[in-house]
Amino acid sequence: MTITLYTAPTGNGRKPLIFLKLLNIPHNVHMFSWPAGDQLKQEWYLKLNPHAIIPTLVDGDLVLPESNAILSYLADTYDIEGKFSYKKESEPEKYWQSQKWIFYQATQFAGTLFRFNTFIGLKKPEEDDVIWKNILENFEKVYRVVNDHLKDREFFVGDKFTFVDLAFAVGHFRRIECAGKFGYEDWFKDYEEKYPYLIKWYDRVLQVPGFKEGLELK
Ligand SMILES: N[C@@H](CCC(=O)N[C@@H](CS)C(=O)NCC(=O)O)C(=O)O
CATH class of the missing domain: 3.40.30.10 (Glutaredoxin)
Structure with a gap:
């Protein structure tokens, strides 16, 4: 096939x-x-x-x-051998934790990024403070949740890099890319100090063979 x-x-x-x-x-x-x-x-x-x-x-x-x-x-x-994932039959708890995070990535993380990208194309931020405040607060919330989760962990679920890490890391990369493209890096300039565990985790993900190269695919 x-x-x-x-x-x-x-x-x-x-x-x-x-x-x-x-x-x-x-x-x-x-x-x-x-x-x-x-x-x-x-x-x-x-x-x-x-x-x-x-x-x-x-x-x-x-x-x-x-x-x-x-x-x-x-x-x-x-991923038959579970190199980047957990199997429902053998590790149901980790499987469902992966499902939880992958839904969270789509709805909260990527959802906020989507609103950021949409509104930034429509209006200058100063023109509608309520919407912008809300978008930035949502970014803060998501980054705080993820940072707290990663405090005592190397990866999102269990002790290996999985497709959940992949999804969040790509989203984080895209957030940086879009903020740069539109000239709004300043809004996120204190994220390295505020979310150190997330930053360390992201560096770890960049070491996964093939991941960094994958970001360049066009
Ligand atoms: N929930 C969907 C969202 C997909 C989505 O928003 N795709 C955007 C690009 S990231 C798109 O195709 N937008 C159409 C357009 O802007 O013309 C998913 O995760 O696949």
């Missing part, structure tokens, strides 16, 4: 792209240029992803949008 990933060099787009590489699974990549404009609204793509967003994985008859669903699917199906 042929696996094809429809994606782009964004946070959500890079997550499955990097995981396919780390798992060493043969696959094709359909890379949309970014920003995608109307490319995602073409009829053939809407059949795969009616919401007109990337990424989407096609594996034989299975059509799977949603980056974190794709990570879970790839882990369950192709």
Whole structure:
């Protein structure tokens, strides 16, 4: 069966792209240029992803949008030895902790990043303090939760790097990339002091063979 990933060099787009590489699974990549404009609204793509967003994985008859669903699917199906994941049958607690964090990554972490990117494209921050205050407070909340969690741990779940670490680390990288692109690094300048455990964990993730190179894929 042929696996094809429809994606782009964004946070959500890079997550499955990097995981396919780390798992060493043969696959094709359909890379949309970014920003995608109307490319995602073409009829053939809407059949795969009616919401007109990337990424989407096609594996034989299975059509799977949603980056974190794709990570879970790839882990369950192709990470047979559990190199980057835990198996429900043998380690149910770690499996469900992974599920909890992967949902949290999509809803709270990536969700806040999505609002940041959307509003920054629409309005200058000064023009709507309420929205900006809320976005920045949400970033603080998410970073605090993650930092506290990582205080006594090397990785999110158990003692190894998993697809959960991958998802958060890609999100963190994207946050830095977008703040830089729009010229708002200043808003986050005290994050290194405020969230030291998260910063140390991120350095650890960058050492995982293939991860750093994966961030450069275009
Ligand atoms: N929850 C979805 C979100 C996907 C998403 O927001 N994709 C963005 C790029 S990161 C997109 O395709 N946006 C369409 C556009 O901006 O035209 C996932 O995790 O896959």
